[in-house]
Amino acid sequence: MxxxxxxxxxxxxxxxxxxxxxxxxxxxxxxxxxxxxxxxxxxxxxxxxxxxxxxxxxxxxxxxxxxxxxxxxxxxxxxxxxxxxxxxxxxxxxxxxxxxxxxxxxxxxxxxxxxxxxxxxxxxxxxxxxxxxxxxxxxxxxxxxxxxxxxxxxxxxxxxxxxxxTSLAMLLPKGKHKLQVNTGFEADWCGLIPLGMPCLHVTTTGLKWNLDDQPLEFGKVISTSNTYDGSGTVTIENDSAIVWTMGIKCQQ
Missing domain, CATH: 3.40.50.10240 (Thiamin pyrophosphokinase, catalytic domain)
Structure with missing residues (x-):
């Protein structure tokens, strides 16, 4: 978790x-x-x-x-x-x-x-x-x-x-999650990818295009090319494991 x-x-x-x-x-x-x-x-x-x-x-x-x-x-x-x-x-x-x-x-x-x-x-x-x-x-x-x-x-x-x-991914197990996204290392894009199995209930806050009890499944709808609403915090509630992915700023 x-x-x-x-x-x-x-x-x-x-x-x-x-x-x-x-x-x-x-x-x-x-x-x-x-x-x-x-x-x-x-x-x-x-x-x-x-x-x-x-x-x-x-x-x-x-x-x-x-x-x-x-x-x-x-x-x-x-x-x-x-x-x-x-x-x-x-x-x-x-x-x-x-x-x-x-x-x-x-x-x-x-x-x-x-x-x-x-x-x-x-x-x-x-x-x-x-x-x-x-x-x-x-x-x-x-x-x-x-x-x-x-x-x-x-x-x-x-x-x-x-x-x-340029990219980050982590697996969010079933549950409620709160992510801090205001460090300055974040690029603009983010997404939630239901790899392996559908995630039938996904609710978020803190995104420009939030999900409200949205089912995510390959062959139907998945969440890509999303971004943040400027609040600095994203919350995610998901009923099965789902991949959180986001862009990070390239470091020299």
Missing amino acids: VEKGCCPVHCLVSDKDSDNKFALVILNQPLEPQRGILKNLWSKALFKACADGAANRLHDLSDHEDPKNTCDFIPNIITGDFDSAKPEILEFYKKKGSEIVPTPDQDETDFTKCLREVLKRMSGQLDSIVSLGSFGGRLDHVCANFNTLYLAQTFTEMPITLLSE
């Missing part, structure tokens, strides 16, 4: 010493366009993890040849079946102190397995987990990332946020 007064972009707003402790999971997508948001998240995350080939991306982004470089990204763990991560890069990070955790099980994605490994190590120390590199690239991978949001409900109550340099 998203707590009353939840700020969807808390990971961008808060500092490392804030009350909201989060882990950062890097997924296997190009990181150069996301360098700004990566630096922001990295500086604040309590724990950092790479899912398989994300280690290659992270290594390519760092300037390891510059002895004055202060932005080396050394994750706490790298997990996966390692069909993408290069052996020499895994060895590089191992020497830097990263824990290398093979997870060969093919019944789950590297992202899902990475979440499980993070939770094993950080149980009771985190308030949420944020993934970067969640959108773009292969459509089946994007769908798998959304599926992980649903799967994660079976092994944790912790909120999981999907991020890219």
